[in-house]
Amino acid sequence: MSVEVRLPTVLRPHAAGQTVVEAEGATIGEVLESLVRSYPGMSGQVLTDDGSLHRFVNVYVNDDDVRYLDQLQTKVQPGDTVSILPAVAGG
Amino acid sequence: MSLYSSVLELIGHTPMVDASALSPNPSVRICVKLEGQNPGGSVKDRVALWMVEQAEKEGLLVPGSVLLEPSSGNTGIGLALVARVKGYRLKVVLPTNVSPERRQALEMWGAQIIESPGSEGSNGAVRLAMKLHAEHPEWVFLYQYANHANPLAHYEGTGPEIWQDCPEVTHFVAGLGTSGTLLGVGRFLKEQNPAVQVWAVEPPAGELVDGLRSLDDGYIPPIFQDLAGADLLDRKTIIGPRESIEWTRRLAEIGVFAGISSGSALAGAARCAQVIESGVVVTVAADGGWKYLSTGAWTDDIDDVVERARRIIYF
Numbered sequence: 117m118s119v120e121v122r123l124p125t126v127l128r129p130h131a132a133g134q135t136v137v138e139a140e141g142a143t144i145g146e147v148l149e150s151l152v153r154s155y156p157g158m159s160g161q162v163l164t165d166d167g168s169l170h171r172f173v174n175v176y177v178n179d180d181d182v183r184y185l186d187q188l189q190t191k192v193q194p195g196d197t198v199s200i201l202p203a204v205a206g207g
Numbered sequence: 208m209s210l211y212s213s214v215l216e217l218i219g220h221t222p223m224v225d226a227s228a229l230s231p232n233p234s235v236r237i238c239v240k241l242e243g244q245n246p247g248g249s250v251k252d253r254v255a256l257w258m259v260e261q262a263e264k265e266g267l268l269v270p271g272s273v274l275l276e277p278s279s280g281n282t283g284i285g286l287a288l289v290a291r292v293k294g295y296r297l298k299v300v301l302p303t304n305v306s307p308e309r310r311q312a313l314e315m316w317g318a319q320i321i322e323s324p325g326s327e328g329s330n331g332a333v334r335l336a337m338k339l340h341a342e343h344p345e346w347v348f349l350y351q352y353a354n355h356a357n358p359l360a361h362y363e364g365t366g367p368e369i370w371q372d373c374p375e376v377t378h379f380v381a382g383l384g385t386s387g388t389l390l391g392v393g394r395f396l397k398e399q400n401p402a403v404q405v406w407a408v409e410p411p412a413g414e415l416v417d418g419l420r421s422l423d424d425g426y427i428p429p430i431f432q433d434l435a436g437a438d439l440l441d442r443k444t445i446i447g448p449r450e451s452i453e454w455t456r457r458l459a460e461i462g463v464f465a466g467i468s469s470g471s472a473l474a475g476a477a478r479c480a481q482v483i484e485s486g487v488v489v490t491v492a493a494d495g496g497w498k499y500l501s502t503g504a505w506t507d508d509i510d511d512v513v514e515r516a517r518r519i520i521y522f
Binding site for chain 2: 172
């Protein structure tokens, strides 16, 4: 199952400059693993070595942060948009 | 009406207005707390006053002290007001790409502006302020992102005011920013009624101003970690610039002249109202619209405003 993944500026160089890429999976964890398989330059940037979400990465399914849903087990449906955004300061 | 001896006594006790006309769900009321009514024009007046008075109590601030703070605007302006009235000097590290009104407000109240690169966003301002503080340990660095007086201002002020004016609140929705508002108000409301849900709204930083060389340059405010923010929040949702500006305009349609982050908060409140059956959503309009007039947010073509938002720090 294929979903759209929107990349932040800092990850685009690892995907030949693309803003949006396709990835496979039924959960966020699977989608991110598929992303790193396709673009190995992102390994360590999105998921840590033990397979958890990098602390400065926020991942959203249709605008909702997966940390407040089911984390990496959050389900995705065909047609969903997954967005990866860096954690930055505001205020 | 009352007569006050200092403008600092006007900080807080802001009004709340029913904005249910904008609710997408007839069974959900939306109420907005108008923080633009503070004398420095934003919710950050509360934080500035609490941080300064806490530092005075601890003996960190004495007559003649110099304050240093990184801020994309409102905290700097609040501190400039408090510092001017109390007689301290203030240096604000400000990214170059903020709206010009912010710079003028800071200068009006005598703050010295130290510029940080616009391309590095708020993160860059934080980094530069830390470097300057290491070089000048005599400057008092209140550091809103790590200062517990920031959420305390909301735990002791904003939260109780909301509870007093709207005890029927079921959901509290606010922008993330330093996380001070969500941590303070969220904790207070959940202590009064554990069923209250707390939603964070995150307006994504302008793509060109996120200031990151790699994801390892990311930033989570220390107060958010210290106070277990991730456990307090029930949900976090992103609102893009277009939606923020559309909702800022909708607020104006019901007479509320508020800043662009208020549009994001309202968009979040509306999204919340859409997914719940019934309830009362309280949100915060963090500042008034005055500082954003130069952005053309209400009058220009929305595509142009959104395009500009990619380069300017609005929040």
